[in-house]
Amino acid sequence: MSTLHVILPGDIDDPASPSGGNGYDRRICTGLTAAGWPVREHSVPGGWPQPSAAERAALAGLLAGLPDDALVLIDGLVASVVPEALAAHARRLRLVALVHLPRDDDTEARALAAATAVIATSDWTRDQLLRRYALPAGRVHVAAPGVDPASPASGSPAGSALLCVAAVATHKGHDVLVEALAAVTDRRWTLTCAGPLHREPAFVDRLGERIAAHRLGDRVRLAGPLAGDRLAAAYAAADLLVHPSRGETYGMVVTEALARGIPVLASAVGGLPDALGRTAPDGRPGLLVPPGDPEALAAALRRWLDDPGLRERLRRAARGRRATLQDWTTTTDRITTALKEAMAA
Structure with a gap:
């Protein structure tokens, strides 16, 4: 199986900055590794989604250093604000953007247009992307977050x-x-x-x-x-x-x-x-x-x-x-489907 390069915000594992996006990214990296993907993570420090010129240049250098035909999954916090960097490598790399929160601007429109495929983290997000941007529906996938099983909370009579x-x-x-x-x-x-x-x-x-x-x-x-x-x-x-x-x-x-x-x-x-x-x-x-x-x-x-x-x-x-909630295996399976389609595109 081809190496999967995953580009992540620099604070992904910072305990002082927990977020749904960081938690999602960490879980899918773990899940894809368990599913047999050779995952190579690239953490990119910076003030994403408002990077400095030096941080943009560092990302561009990272992309330039990846081998031809590499499969690259890039978090939307990074991907959606660097259309020029993505466009420069769109023919050489298989770029897959993972969008947690649509920005609804021309910058993101150009960035996602350069991607081979887009993964949205909810049906609502996919609908928004298709409504806002001229993206082929078949290129936009959904992989909603999973959840870990947990013991039920007892709750108090007053509900306070x-x-x-x-x-x-x-x-x-x-x-x-x-x-x-x-x-x-x-x-x-x-x-x-x-x-x-x-x-x-x-x-x-x-x-x-x-x-x-x-x-x-x-x-x-x-x-x-x-x-x-x-x-x-x-x-x-x-x-x-x-x-x-x-x-x-x-x-x-x-x-x-x-x-x-x-x-x-x-x-x-x-x-x-x-x-x-x-x-x-x-x-x-x-x-x-x-x-x-x-x-x-x-x-x-x-x-x-x-x-x-x-x-x-x-x-x-x-x-x-x-009893109806999906686990993280389902999320990983849906991302795997999107990645394989990007490889075959």
Whole structure:
């Protein structure tokens, strides 16, 4: 089997910067290796997706050094902003772009046009790429994230332990969540926010000020990035995952919660409704609200906290959805199919 060269953002294994994209990339590299692919990783440091001239030049040099006809899987955080570098080697290399989050700009359009194939990480992302760009449908594949099996969380009778797993940044909607929680202070609840705090320091500072202004400091915990056993413990202690993102292509934390039978309250945006899914006969294993709407989020929180019957129904649906989730082997198999088609193209 041909060597697969995988070009990855430089922070892929940085424990201070966990993200869905980095987690996905690491899992597929591991999975492809286990499936028999000779995988050679190339980590490219830089401020992706806003690289400096020197970082662009380093990437161009990396591509130039790869052998003719090499199969190259390149993360979209890098690929989507370097159309000139990709175009320079489009005839010589078999370039496969892995797109987590579409940028919707001419730069990405030119970059993806230079690729032999494109892999999207959700059906929603594929639909967006085909709608925005002149890409042949047969060249755009889907490999949605998998999820690891996990023990079901027990849940508490009151449902008061709320969990948010996301980098504390504007697009993840923590500010919306804090405003919503300020409207339900007459109910019992606590919130743990697990995620990096360094992505947008000014936003984190403003969020801290709002938490203090609403006197929520004893109920809202900004825990920073959690991984491994610490993250597993946070899920095990949670009653409800709250994911108020302003934009999301899939939402791996949603399926990670569902793998533990934990219901989800999320924004009805991007690929989140698909990740949440449905079960019969109980319907969605959670609640969806408009993005950026603290009043709607507060109303949904009240429903969850006030209605034991609703909590039980959503928990039952989450346990049902748990049984339907795909594992990472399925993800690897779909990427393998796309890579083999790129080799045969």
